[in-house]
Amino acid sequence: MPTDAPTPVRRALLSVYDKTGIADFARRLRALDVELISTGGTAATLRDAGLAVTDVADVTGVPEVLEGRVKTLHPAIHAGILARRSRTDDLAALDEHDYAPIDLVVGNLYPFSEAVQDPDADPETVMEYVDIGGPTMLRAAAKNHFDVGVVSAPDQYAAVADELEQNDAHLSAPTRRTLAEAAFAHTSAYDQAIDAHLSPPSEAGSDTDSGLQDTYNVSLPQAQSLRYGENPHQNGALYGNPSKFYEKLHGRALSYNNLLDTSSALALIDEFRDAGPTCAILKHTNPCGVATANTLEDAWQQAFATDTQSPYGGIVVVNRPLDRATAEAIDEIFTEIVIAPAFESGVLDFLTEQDRRRVVRAKHPARDSGRLDTRSVLGGALVQTRDPALPSAADAREEWDVPTARPPSDDERTDLDFAWRVAKHVKSNAIVYARDRATLGIGAGQMSRIDASELAVFKAGKSELDLTGSVVASDAFFPFADGLEAAASEGACAAIQPGGSIRDDEVIEAADAHDVAMVLTGQRHFRH
Numbered sequence: 294m295p296t297d298a299p300t301p302v303r304r305a306l307l308s309v310y311d312k313t314g315i316a317d318f319a320r321r322l323r324a325l326d327v328e329l330i331s332t333g334g335t336a337a338t339l340r341d342a343g344l345a346v347t348d349v350a351d352v353t354g355v356p357e358v359l360e361g362r363v364k365t366l367h368p369a370i371h372a373g374i375l376a377r378r379s380r381t382d383d384l385a386a387l388d389e390h391d392y393a394p395i396d397l398v399v400g401n402l403y404p405f406s407e408a409v410q411d412p413d414a415d416p417e418t419v420m421e422y423v424d425i426g427g428p429t430m431l432r433a434a435a436k437n438h439f440d441v442g443v444v445s446a447p448d449q450y451a452a453v454a455d456e457l458e459q460n461d462a463h464l465s466a467p468t469r470r471t472l473a474e475a476a477f478a479h480t481s482a483y484d485q486a487i488d489a490h491l492s493p494p495s496e497a498g499s500d501t502d503s504g505l506q507d508t509y510n511v512s513l514p515q516a517q518s519l520r521y522g523e524n525p526h527q528n529g530a531l532y533g534n535p536s537k538f539y540e541k542l543h544g545r546a547l548s549y550n551n552l553l554d555t556s557s558a559l560a561l562i563d564e565f566r567d568a569g570p571t572c573a574i575l576k577h578t579n580p581c582g583v584a585t586a587n588t589l590e591d592a593w594q595q596a597f598a599t600d601t602q603s604p605y606g607g608i609v610v611v612n613r614p615l616d617r618a619t620a621e622a623i624d625e626i627f628t629e630i631v632i633a634p635a636f637e638s639g640v641l642d643f644l645t646e647q648d649r650r651r652v653v654r655a656k657h658p659a660r661d662s663g664r665l666d667t668r669s670v671l672g673g674a675l676v677q678t679r680d681p682a683l684p685s686a687a688d689a690r691e692e693w694d695v696p697t698a699r700p701p702s703d704d705e706r707t708d709l710d711f712a713w714r715v716a717k718h719v720k721s722n723a724i725v726y727a728r729d730r731a732t733l734g735i736g737a738g739q740m741s742r743i744d745a746s747e748l749a750v751f752k753a754g755k756s757e758l759d760l761t762g763s764v765v766a767s768d769a770f771f772p773f774a775d776g777l778e779a780a781a782s783e784g785a786c787a788a789i790q791p792g793g794s795i796r797d798d799e800v801i802e803a804a805d806a807h808d809v810a811m812v813l814t815g816q817r818h819f820r821h
Contacts, residue, residue: 297466297468297673299463299464299465299485300378300396300440300441300442300463300464300466301462301463301773302322302325302329302396302442302457302462302463302464303326303327303328303394303396303462304327304330304373304393304395304396304397304399305322305327305328305329305395305397305398305399306330306331306349306365306370306373306374306395306397306399306400306430307319307329307330307331307335307339307364307399307400308331308332308335308349308403308426308427308430308702309335309399309400310401310402310403310404310424310427311404311447312335312338313447313453314450315335315338315339315399315447315450316338316339316342317450318399318444318450318453318454319332319339319342319344320342321454321457321458322343322397322457323344323460323732324458324652325457326462327397327457327462329344329345329347329737330346330347330348330349330352330395330403331346331347331349332348332355332365332572335348336348341547342423349367349370351358352367352369352370352373353367353369353370354369354616354623355367363407363426365426365429365430365796366425366426366429368390368392369390369392370430371429371430372386372387372390372392372395372397373387373392373394373395374395374398374430374434374441374755375433375436375437376392376437377437377439377440378394378440379439379440379606381408391481391638395434395441395737396441396442397434397441397442397443397444397464398430398431398433398434398441398443398444399443399444400427400430400431400443400444400445400484401445401446401447401479402424402427402431402479402480403427405653406692415491423487425700427481428483428484429698431445431479431480432476432480432625434476434478435472435476436473438469438470438472438473439466439469440474442464442469443469443472443476444472444474445479446475446479449472449475453468456468467482478512478736481512481590482512482513484510484512485510485511485512486570488510488747490592491761499604499629504764505665505676505677505678509665509674509676511607512533513533514532514533514534515531515532516531516533516535517530517531517535517546517547517548518530518536519531519548519549519551520546520548521548523549523550527549527689528552529549531549531552531796534758535552535612536658537661538655538656538657538659538661538662539555539632539653539654539655540653540654540656541651541652541653542641542652542653542654543641543644543645543650543651544630544645544648544651545649545651546648547653548652550577551608551630551651552763553578554575554576554577554578554607554608554629554630555630555632555653556602556659557575557579557718558573558575558608558610558630558632559610559632559655559657559659560682560718561573561575561580561583561610561715562610562611562612562632562655563659563660563682563719564683564714564715564718565585565612565714565739565800566612566658566719567685568585568612568686568711568730569585569586569587569730570585570586570587570588570589570591570592570611570612570613571583571584571585571586571592571611571612571613572584572589572592572593572595572609572611572619573596573609573610573611573715574596574597574599574603574604574607574608574609575607575610576603576606576607576608576700578720579601579718579719579720579735579737579738580718580719580732580735581600581603581604581735582595582598582599582600582604582732582735583596583599583731583732583769584596584599584730584732585633585731586730588616588618588619589611589616589618589619590616590618590619590622592611592619592664592789593611593619593622593623594622595731596731596732597626598731598756598758599674599731599732599733599734599735599752599753599756599758600735600752600755600756601756604626604628604756605626605627606627606628606629607628607629608628608629608630608631608632609623609628609630609631610632611632611634611770612634613633613634614633614634614635614637615631615633615636615640615644616637616639616640617637617639617640617643617661618811620636621642621643622760624643624644624647627649627650628650629649629651630650630651630652630653631644631650631651631653632654633653633655634654634655634656635654636652636654641801658682659682660681660682662679665678665679666678666679666680667678671682680717680818683713683714684716684814686707689710689713689814690706690710690770692814692815693789693812693813694792694812694813694815695810695811695812695813696792696797696801696811696813697801697804697805697809697810698805698806699808699809699810700810701787701810701812702810705764705786705787705810706812707711707730708727708728708729708730708763708764708787709764709766709787709788709789711727711730712725712726712727712764712765712766712789713814714791715727715735715766716766716768716818717731717768717818717820719735719736719737719768719820720737720738720820720821721738721820721821722738722740722741722742722744722745722768723736723737723738723745723766723767723768723820724736724745724746724748724749724766724767724768724780725765725766726749726750726753726760726764726765726780726783726785727762727763727765727766728760728762728763728764728765733753733756733758733760733763734748734750734751734752734753734754734756734758734760735752736748736749736750736752736784742767742771742772742776743775743779744770746765746779746780747779750779750783760783760784760785761784763783763784763785763786764785764786764787764788764789765780765785765787765788765789766788766789766790767788767789767790767791768791768818768819768820769790769791769801769817769818769819770790770791770792770793770794770797770817771790771794771796772794772796773796773799773800774796774800774802774803776801777800777804777811778803778807780809781803781807781809785809786808786809786810787810787812788804788809788811788812788816789811789818790811790812790814791813791814791815791816792813792814793815793817797813
């Protein structure tokens with residue numbers, strides 16, 4: 294039976310793609326009289342460093358074949374790794390075939406994830422980056438971690454060498470267990486990357502493929518440990534590669550809730566990639582004010598005017614390089630996070646004078662994310678394709694249906710498109726009133742659509758904003774005519790909604806009765 298005792302390291306197999314630090318690590322192993330076995334480029338690197346190395350081909354008695362595709366896949370290697378030191382029959386089998394134990398495996402894998410990022414790489418070239426021998430060795434050593442150590446990343450070299458030097462070339466059981474866990478996580482993530490490449494999710498709405506597999510696999514590296522989760526009594530961490538989309542330039546580490554807000558802000562501003570200067574203010578992932586204007590400063594002022602109370606401690610995001618005048622206007626209230634794609638000269642220095650504020654630079658648009666949308670539920674996870682960013686205003690309008698007697702005017706169409714983009718990012722039930730490409734009232738997260746409309750009207754009234762001549766957007770259909778009638782009574786002259794209610798005819802009749810132009814998009818945007 295395996296024991297918890299430290300195990301000696303007398304022979305080590307080193308075969309790495311990333312050769313960072315491998316020569317120094319191997320030198321420390323040799324100083325402990327550990328025999329080094331290696332392959333191809335790794336062996337050459339070690340010899341160049343003046344180290345004595347035994348080629349794998351000399352251990353197996355078989356040269357590398359198929360241009361190196363097969364080199365370590367041999368019983369002399371894997372029996373040496375997998376032999377259980379507590380089993381006399383395993384050790385007898387090694388003796389019978391003249392195989393020797395291998396006590397430490399050091400390996401890392403071909404950079405498959407980097408290879409698939411090359412737009413010029415053909416499928417056959419990409420498949421050459423699928424490592425076979427490497428994962429097999431790592432998994433074999435990890436399986437037999439009761440007796441064998443496995444090192445799967447350069448950042449593990451120092452700690453492993455330190456322990457070996459301090460313990461007469463022995464590795465403790467806890468260390469072997471920890472290294473095995475890391476190796477299995479490494480090979481799992483590697484396989485997931487290959488799986489994701491071969492079967493990427495299809496676009497939402499695809500008629501040919503749901504984009505969802507029979508088994509949902511995901512393996513993400515921890516990108517950031519968090520002080521706590523949504524509340525202080527909950528633990529939290531961020532996984533994945535968020536640095537592709539944004540980077541924090543100033544301030545304390547982004548919290549769990551900050552990260553949710555940042556993600557929501559980037560998704561919202563992406564809807565306005567083709568618009569003029571646009572500013573959005575969010576709180577608890579919901580927009581509390583959005584505007585497009587001739588300048589960012591005007592956009593900020595109009596967005597702030599929607600709700601002058603909620604933005605305190607909120608998130609501000611813009612779609613243009615942030616200028617000094619806008620930054621100074623934002624600075625008049627406390628904001629948790631300011632997000633911009635760039636910062637004009639001197640602006641970053643100004644913003645970083647406030648220690649409590651986080652400053653974030655947006656790097657890539659949210660629509661570049663191909664990851665599925667996942668939420669945890671009791672007993673499992675809900676997975677769906679993402680609700681993609683809306684097309685350009687011109688393309689979107691071509692898909693609109695106008696069932697009312699009066700079509701919207703050009704100005705109304707502009708405001709309807711604006712309000713629809715905002716409503717898409719408001720928690721359901723969602724109602725948005727807008728005029729002149731600025732929000733006037735936003736009703737979010739209500740149990741009924743009438744409640745959401747009443748909240749939006751209340752918010753507008755609280756900010757002393759008149760809804761006369763506004764447009765109204767509803768993230769889902771009006772189930773009854775009363776919602777449309779309530780909007781008309783507040784001064785809305787045009788409405789945009791998905792349609793699809795069994796009472797659409799009644800809602801259309803109500804719109805005609807109040808001379809409200811209405812657009813049906815045919816697509817709803819619930820956000821629960």
